[in-house]
Amino acid sequence: MTEQHFIPKNLPETRPNGQIVWESPSNIALIKYWGKRENQIPENPSISFTLNHCKTITTLSYKAKETHDTFSFDVFLDGEKIDDFKPKIQTFFERIEVYLPFLKDYHFIIETKNTFPHSSGIASSASGMSALALCLMSVEKQIIELNVIQNESDEAHKYFNQKASFLARLGSGSACRSIEGDLIVWGENKIVDGSSNLFGTKYPYPVHDIFKDYQDTILLVDKGEKQVSSTVGHNLMHNHPYAQNRFQQAHDNLEKMKMILESGDLDAFIGLVESEALTLHAMMMTSMPYFILMKPNTLKVIHAIWDFRKKTGVPVSFTLDAGANVHVLYPKRDAVPVLEFINKELVAYCQNEHFICDQIGQGANQL
Numbered sequence: 001m002t003e004q005h006f007i008p009k010n011l012p013e014t015r016p017n018g019q020i021v022w023e024s025p026s027n028i029a030l031i032k033y034w035g036k037r038e039n040q041i042p043e044n045p046s047i048s049f050t051l052n053h054c055k056t057i058t059t060l061s062y063k064a065k066e067t068h069d070t071f072s073f074d075v076f077l078d079g080e081k082i083d084d085f086k087p088k089i090q091t092f093f094e095r096i097e098v099y100l101p102f103l104k105d106y107h108f109i110i111e112t113k114n115t116f117p118h119s120s121g122i123a124s125s126a127s128g129m130s131a132l133a134l135c136l137m138s139v140e141k142q143i144i145e146l147n148v149i150q151n152e153s154d155e156a157h158k159y160f161n162q163k164a165s166f167l168a169r170l171g172s173g174s175a176c177r178s179i180e181g182d183l184i185v186w187g188e189n190k191i192v193d194g195s196s197n198l199f200g201t202k203y204p205y206p207v208h209d210i211f212k213d214y215q216d217t218i219l220l221v222d223k224g225e226k227q228v229s230s231t232v233g234h235n236l237m238h239n240h241p242y243a244q245n246r247f248q249q250a251h252d253n254l255e256k257m258k259m260i261l262e263s264g265d266l267d268a269f270i271g272l273v274e275s276e277a278l279t280l281h282a283m284m285m286t287s288m289p290y291f292i293l294m295k296p297n298t299l300k301v302i303h304a305i306w307d308f309r310k311k312t313g314v315p316v317s318f319t320l321d322a323g324a325n326v327h328v329l330y331p332k333r334d335a336v337p338v339l340e341f342i343n344k345e346l347v348a349y350c351q352n353e354h355f356i357c358d359q360i361g362q363g364a365n366q367l
C-alpha cells in the first residue's frame with residue numbers, strides 16, 4: 001500500500017457544517033521508535049501499549065467558508081485561546097491537505113483538553129494529534145455520507161482507522177499508535193504480518209492473559225520543558241555511529257517480544273523492556289551533540305525498582321519515553337505491593353509527589 005490509498009477520489013462538493021468530539025489516549029512504547037526518514041517514516045519498528053486514562057478530548061467545530069485559499073482555525077486549550085499551538089497545526093494541515101482536500105473550505109475551532117496536567121511532562125502530542133486526526137476523519141466521513149449511502153462495513157471502519165492513524169503519524173510519529181488498542185505495531189517488519197510504515201496496526205498474534213490488564217504508573221519526576229525536542233533527537237540519528245545496529249536491534253527485539261507476549265515470560269519481558277528504555281537514552285547520550293533527558297531522580301527510581309524487585313521477587317519494571325519521567329510497569333495481580341512501594345519509596349522522587357495510575361487500554365472513542 002502507498003500514500004495514494006489515502007487520497008480521496010471524487011470527494012463530493014457539498015460542505016456540511018457540524019461539530020464532532022473524540023477522546024484519544026496516549027501510548028507507551030515497549031520497543032522504541034527513535035530515528036525517522038522524510039515524511040515521518042520510522043527507521044525501525046516499534047510496539048506500544050495503548051493507555052487508558054491519559055487522554056486528550058478534542059471538540060472540532062467546522063463551518064464552511066466562502067474563500068478557499070488559506071487554512072483558517074482557532075485553537076483553545078482548557079477554554080483558553082492558545083496561539084502558540086497554531087504553527088504546529090498549520091504545519092500539520094499543510095502535510096495532510098493532499099489527503100483531506102476540503103481543509104481550506106472550512107473554518108475550524110479546535111477545543112482541546114487533557115485528562116493529565118498540561119505541564120506534567122507527559123507528551124500530549126500522541127493523544128492530541130490522534131484526537132485531531134480522528135475528528136478530521138469524521139468530517140471526511142460526513143462529507144462522503146451526505147452524498148452516498150452510509151457505509152458501516154468492516155472495510156469502511158478499517159479504512160477510517162487506518163487513515164486516522166496515517167494522518168496522526170504526519171502530526172507526530174508515535175500518535176499513529178493511539179487510535180486503537182491494546183498493543184499496536186508501527187513500522188514495516190517481517191515479524192508482524194500487515195505491519196506498515198504508514199500507520200499503526202493492531203498486534204495480531206496471541207497475547208498471554210498477564211498482559212491484558214497490565215498497569216502503568218507514571219512517575220512525574222520532572223514536569224519541566226524538555227531541553228531537546230523529539231524532532232531534534234530523531235534527526236540526530238542521521239549519521240549516528242550506532243544507528244544501523246540500533247535499527248536492526250529493534251527488529252530482533254520485536255521477534256523476541258512476539259515470543260514473550262505469547263508465553264507470558266515476565267523475566268524476559270522485564271529484560272527486554274528495560275533494555276529498550278536504556279538503549280533509547282543511550283542513543284541520546286551518544287549522538288553529536290549529545291544530551292541527557294534523565295534527571296538524578298530518574299536514576300534513583302530505576303535503582304529503587306531494581307532493589308525492590310530483587311528483594312521481593314515482584315515482577316515490576318520500568319520504561320522511559322523521551323523525558324525524565326518513569327513508567328512503572330507491572331501485572332494487575334501485583335498492584336497492591338507495587339502501589340505500596342510507590343507510595344512508600346518512589347513518591348519522594350516525583351515533583352510535588354505527583355504520579356498517575358494508568359493501564360493498558362482499547363483506544364480512542366467518539367463521544
Ligand code: PMV
Binds near residue numbers: 123
Ligand atoms: O512521536 P515522537 O516524534 O514524539 O517520538 C516519540 C519517540 C519515543 O516516545 C521516545 C519512543 C516511542 O516509540 O514512542
